[in-house]
Amino acid sequence: MPTLAASRLLLVGESFPFQKLSHVSRTAWLHRSIRFLSRVERDHGPLTLTNLGFKSEFETTDKNNTQKPKQMSSPVEFPNRKRNTVGSKGIKAVGTKKLLGIESAPFSAKSFSELGLPPPLIERLATEGFAVPTDVQSTAIPTILKNHDVVIQSYTGSGKTLAYLVPILCEVGPLGKKPSDDNSKSVKKMEIEAVIVAPSRELGMQIVREFEKILGPINKKVVQQLVGGANRSRQEEALKKNKPAIIVGTPGRIAEISAAGKLHTHGCRFLVLDEVDELLSFNFREDMHRILEHVGRRSGADPHAPKSPLAQRAERQTIMVSATVPFSVIRAARSWGHDPLLVQAKKAQATVESLPPSLKHYYCVTKLQHKVDTLRRCVHALDAKSVIAFMNHTKQLKDAVFKLEARGMNAAELHGDLGKLGRSTILKKFKNGEVRVLVTNELSARGLDVAECDLVVNLDLPTDSIHYAHRAGRTGRLGRKGTVVTMCEEPEVFVVKKLQKQLGIPILACEFKESQLVVTEELKNPVVR
Numbered sequence: 001m002p003t004l005a006a007s008r009l010l011l012v013g014e015s016f017p018f019q020k021l022s023h024v025s026r027t028a029w030l031h032r033s034i035r036f037l038s039r040v041e042r043d044h045g046p047l048t049l050t051n052l053g054f055k056s057e058f059e060t061t062d063k064n065n066t067q068k069p070k071q072m073s074s075p076v077e078f079p080n081r082k083r084n085t086v087g088s089k090g091i092k093a094v095g096t097k098k099l100l101g102i103e104s105a106p107f108s109a110k111s112f113s114e115l116g117l118p119p120p121l122i123e124r125l126a127t128e129g130f131a132v133p134t135d136v137q138s139t140a141i142p143t144i145l146k147n148h149d150v151v152i153q154s155y156t157g158s159g160k161t162l163a164y165l166v167p168i169l170c171e172v173g174p175l176g177k178k179p180s181d182d183n184s185k186s187v188k189k190m191e192i193e194a195v196i197v198a199p200s201r202e203l204g205m206q207i208v209r210e211f212e213k214i215l216g217p218i219n220k221k222v223v224q225q226l227v228g229g230a231n232r233s234r235q236e237e238a239l240k241k242n243k244p245a246i247i248v249g250t251p252g253r254i255a256e257i258s259a260a261g262k263l264h265t266h267g268c269r270f271l272v273l274d275e276v277d278e279l280l281s282f283n284f285r286e287d288m289h290r291i292l293e294h295v296g297r298r299s300g301a302d303p304h305a306p307k308s309p310l311a312q313r314a315e316r317q318t319i320m321v322s323a324t325v326p327f328s329v330i331r332a333a334r335s336w337g338h339d340p341l342l343v344q345a346k347k348a349q350a351t352v353e354s355l356p357p358s359l360k361h362y363y364c365v366t367k368l369q370h371k372v373d374t375l376r377r378c379v380h381a382l383d384a385k386s387v388i389a390f391m392n393h394t395k396q397l398k399d400a401v402f403k404l405e406a407r408g409m410n411a412a413e414l415h416g417d418l419g420k421l422g423r424s425t426i427l428k429k430f431k432n433g434e435v436r437v438l439v440t441n442e443l444s445a446r447g448l449d450v451a452e453c454d455l456v457v458n459l460d461l462p463t464d465s466i467h468y469a470h471r472a473g474r475t476g477r478l479g480r481k482g483t484v485v486t487m488c489e490e491p492e493v494f495v496v497k498k499l500q501k502q503l504g505i506p507i508l509a510c511e512f513k514e515s516q517l518v519v520t521e522e523l524k525n526p527v528v529r
C-alpha cells in the first residue's frame, strides 16, 4: 500500500536541486510533486500540505546547506504556537479524515447549480451573468464548503475572487443556507463572520464591488470596506450602524480598528488572505500578526493550549489566495491554517502556474531616452485599446504621461501618492476607455481587473519573475487575448532571458517598424508550456 512515508521517499529519491531554482521554478516543481503525490495518496487519505511533509523532503534533498531554512522562511514572524501543531499530528489525521485529494475534487462543473449552492445565490450569480464556474471555482468552492482550509493557486484572471466569495456567501448573509432569522441574530450581536484582507486599497475596493454585485442592491450593506486612505471614523460609524457580516480591507486599517476595540472578529468564521504572498512581506508584518491572532479566535480560550482538530475547526477557516505561491506561502499556510489543502485548477499547460495561457510575450531593445516613444509605437502597432505601462519609480510616471499626451495619446498616471479619490477617478476613466494608457507602478500589478486591457508594457524591468507574472496578468484575463512587451536596454537582455527560463515561456525579441510588430528572433528552443 503506498503510504505517506513511501510517497515521501519517492520525492526524496528525485534529489532535485532546489537551491539552484528560482521561486517560480521551485514552486512549479513543488506543485508537480503535489499532483504526483495526489495520485499516490488518492485512496489513502486526504492530501494536505502537512501530510506531504514538505519540511523533511526539503531537508533531505540538500542536507549540506545550513542556510536553507532561513531562505525559505517567510519574512513575517508567525504566531509560534501554531507551528507546533504541524507535524506528526497532521500526519496522524491522514487515516481519520474523509478522502479529499486535490484531483478528487470535481472539476469543470457545467453550471454553478452543480456545486450544491443555495438557490438564492445561484439566482444572483445568474442575474449578474455568472452561469458557468471557471476551473478554479469548480475545484475551490466544494473544497471550502467542506470546511477545509485552502491555498488557492491559479493564474491571474482565472476567477479566484469568486472561488472564495461564493462559498462564503453560502454560509454568511441573506443568500446563504441558513434561515434569515439566524443571520439577523448574528448581525444583532455585531459579529463579523468573514474578514477578507487584501494588500492594496484598489484591490480591497474591487473585492467589495464583487461582493456587492452578487449580494444585490438590497443587501449591499452586508459587506463593508475598511481600506486605508479613507476616513477612519466614518468607517467605524458605518460598522456600528450597518453591522456588516463581511468586511474587506487592507491590513493596516483592519488592525487599527481592531486594536481600537471597534471591530469584533473573535467569532469570525472565514479569514481570506488575498494575494497572500504579498501579505507576507515585511511591510505588513505587525498588522498581519494582529489579524492572524485575533480573527476567529474566541476570547477566553487559551491561545497556547493544544487544540484538537475539531476544536480548531470550530474556529476560523483560513483561505489563502494567489497566482504565485512561493515556498514561503506553503510554510505560512501550514502555520496559519489547519491542515490546508492546495487547490489548483486543472490545466492543459501545467508548468506555467501563474500566467494565463493565452498571453504573448515579447521584448524590445531600446535606449532609455526612447522608451516612451517606443511605447507609443508599440500601442499603434498592436492597435491596443487599453494599455497598462509599468515603471519602477513613481517620479518618472508624470514625465512619461506628459510625453504621451504631447503626442496625442490619452494617458494618466496612477500611484500611491495620489489621494483615494484621485486614484478611483483615474481607474474609472481607464476602465471606461477615457484613458488609453495607464502609466503606473507596482501598485497596480496585483489584482487589478480591467477586462478590456489588451496590452501590458514593462517600461522598466520587473524585479523578478513573480513581479513579471503579476504585471503580465493584468491582460489576457479570463481567456481573453493579451500581449506583454518588455522594454530593455541591450545590457539588460540577459535579465529577460532569465525571466523566460524561470517562467518557462517564450519571450521573443521584436521591433516596431512601419506600424507593425516585427518579431526578430526565431523560437529556437521552444519552451515546453
Ligand SMILES: Nc1ncnc2c1ncn2[C@@H]1O[C@H](COP(=O)(O)OP(=O)(O)OP(=O)(O)O)[C@@H](O)[C@H]1O
Pocket: 129, 130, 131, 132, 133, 134, 137, 154, 155, 156, 157, 158, 159, 160, 161, 162, 322, 323, 446, 447, 448, 449, 451, 473, 474, 477, 478
Ligand atoms: N464564472 C465566471 N464567469 C464569468 N466571469 C467570471 C467568472 N468568474 C470570474 N469572472 C470574472 O473574471 C474576471 C477575473 O476574475 P478575478 O479578478 O477574480 O481573477 P483572479 O484570478 O483573482 O486574478 P488576479 O490573480 O489577477 O487577482 C473578473 O472580471 C470576474 O468578474
